[in-house]
Amino acid sequence: MEPSSDDAVSAARALPVVLLYRKGRELSEGGHEADTLRELTRQIAEIKGAHFAGEFDETCSYLTHPYLVPDDTLTVAEARKLGVRSVRDLYGGVVPFPFVATKLIAHSLPDGATVAPPGWSRAFSARTASLVLPGYSVFSREDARNAAGALWKGGRVRIKRPCGIGGAGQALVADTDELEAQLDALGDGALQAEGLVIERHLDGIETYSVGQITLDDMVASYYGVQHLTVNNHGHHVYGGTDLVVVRGGFDALERLGLPQDVHEAVARASAFDAAVQTGYAGVFASRRNYDVARGLDDTGALRCGVLEQSWRVGGATGAEVAALRTFRNEPDTYLVCASTREIYGNEVRLPAGACVVYRGVDAQAGPLTKYYALGETRRKGA
Known part of the structure; x- marks a missing residue:
């Protein structure tokens, strides 16, 4: 006997619930940012084995405690109101004051x-x-x-x-x-x-991404290099990131035997991350991403330093999702290479196995395609 549609609805409602939460950042309906966030939230729910129930509605009573994917970092006051108590409750972060984010x-x-x-x-x-x-x-x-x-x-x-x-x-x-x-x-x-x-x-700048993500029982850390591209208006803008992701904390990254420039970026980001945890009471984040710049100043001196932090879904999240899905499905895999790309224009060739998170014509950005792709993986004993 085939299950009824009511049975399917009941089964979905019994699953943990994942919701997109709009804090209030202006994301136009149907725009590339809103659509990308929605698709990534759906995929995070899939990895968790949860039900993606759309956008958070404060008038609804959810049968299970919801897991939130906010469009921006939450304050402690906002988190308390939403029932966000720890890194197991959201894909993002919580800060005591808005400027901390x-x-x-x-x-x-x-x-x-x-x-x-x-x-x-x-x-x-x-x-x-x-x-x-x-x-x-x-x-x-x-x-x-x-x-x-x-x-x-x-x-x-x-x-x-x-x-x-x-x-x-x-x-x-x-x-x-x-x-x-x-x-x-x-x-x-x-x-x-x-x-x-x-x-x-700085001139001749190279920007590294260093981060750590926690999803349920999984912890993964990564480093990567950001790329620029030219948008439909002829401006150089963010075009994607290539990541190397490992199971575990920042110490797992350092055991890889990193090149000196990457090692310095990871060391600065992990030290900055540790300082945040003690410097501002109330901070916690399941998605912690740091941009680290390396380049020459006008005197010719080589500089390297953390530019900023991101405790919310960001440009590298597609690659994070690819790695988390692989770690969930392949327990022996300890390292994943994954990349994200944002390509402007109508002529876009996707690599084999690419997962599209947005493809359309944005009212401001014009024709745009965003995707992520899985690269090399390494297994224990291989």
């Missing part, structure tokens, strides 16, 4: 800073100073001028909006006039409310 914590305040947000930890900034590029976080025009003036002694500086993604919200400034123009465009009110990062500019 942004680029701002990568740098200290300038000497004599006049403005700082509630909860700012000067002790954390002191502990991580050797792990990041020369730079400052500022919340006033006076502090911005002082920070830029100190950094210009070593060459040009880059100013960054704290929540910019994929290189957006950045500008290169070489003198006072250029700085003032950028500050005028931002406005003093936004500067005090949001903050701004002022950082040493």
Whole structure:
């Protein structure tokens, strides 16, 4: 006797529930960000053996405690309201103050800073100073001028909006006039409310991704290299990441015998991650990703430092999903190579075995295809 549709619905409801949660970041319905997030959430549910029940609805009563995939990092207050208590409750992260989830914590305040947000930890900034590029976080025009003036002694500086993604919200400034123009465009009110990062500019930059993910009983860590591509408007933007993912923590990565540049990136990211756990009470994350830059400043000095953290679904998540699925299905596999790509335009050739997470025409971005692909895997004893 075939099961009825009611039986199928009951069975689905009995499974653990995975939900997409929109914190409020503006994602247009049908846009590439929203559609990508939805598809990745569906695949995370599949790996967990759970039921993807769409978007979180606070008016609904869920039969099982839901697992959330938020579109942004949650605050402690938001997490409590949603019932998120630990890394087993979400694919993302939780912070005590909104600024902790942004680029701002990568740098200290300038000497004599006049403005700082509630909860700012000067002790954390002191502990991580050797792990990041020369730079400052500022919340006033006076502090911005002082920070830029100190950094210009070593060459040009880059100013960054704290929540910019994929290189957006950045500008290169070489003198006072250029700085003032950028500050005028931002406005003093936004500067005090949001903050701004002022950082040493690097040329010939290479950006590494270093991260760790926890899903149920699985812990995996990775390193990788990011790639740029040209979008439909002729701008260089994020184009994907190649990852090497291993079972276990950051120490499992270091046992691989990494090249010196990769070893340095992993060491800085893992030390920054450890500092966060003790520097800001209440932080926890099941998806912890750090961008680490390596390049030359205007004096010719080689610099390497953590740029920012991401405790939410990001550009490398497709590759993370590929690795987690492999680890779940193949218990003897301990290492996975996987990659993500974002390709603009209509002429897109997919590699064999590629998994498409978005393919369409976005209202702002134009024709765009996003996919991930599985590469080499290694098994114990092989």
